[in-house]
Amino acid sequence: KNQVEQSPQSLIILEGKNCTLQCNYTVSPFSNLRWYKQDTGRGPVSLTIMTFSENTKSNGRYTATLDADTKQSSLHITASQLSDSASYICVVSLSNSGYALNFGKGTSLLVTP
């Protein structure tokens, strides 16, 4: 059973609009949470990484939030651009895993003109 669940599975928004992607996890003990962006035909690229003590991290128009108590994270994209069309993957790392990562299935975002 996947311990990292993402919603929605897919999303279509108009260029210039904002959107929020969700990630719920049951992984424990928790070390850090990452958001990756994966363009079609490319490898994932890291957007943000947060430890359990951080509750927000920004990278340009991308802002990730983390609530370690409820085990929820969100990725907010502001003023979307066509180039934001991609899959966004939530990844949780265990603190005693030797660096094993638990990957969500991703949210596929399409930004249309």
Add this chain to the structure above:
Amino acid sequence: DAGITQSPRHKVTETGTPVTLRCHQTENHRYMYWYRQDPGHGLRLIHYSYGVKDTDKGEVSDGYSVSRSKTEDFLLTLESATSSQTSVYFCAIRANNEQFFGPGTRLTVL
């Protein structure tokens, strides 16, 4: 791309044939990983390496073997390819507490 290349980028092969995928890095990182990515699944770890000749299994290691005889190269071998191994394979390295991924290899087993 953190100096990671994968070869080949695309391969079509037949069931039962051996296949070797290569991951090459230029920055001397100690940890390297092989993942597969399939529709309906998150990325899943196949094998990883924590140094030359030091490797360990991930969650989906059956049917795969790896070798690392040099720091810069991490090879993934399918001894006898099956259709269930049709997938996109990603190599990754670990640097500064992050994982950086290669461009991927799309493998089709007919």
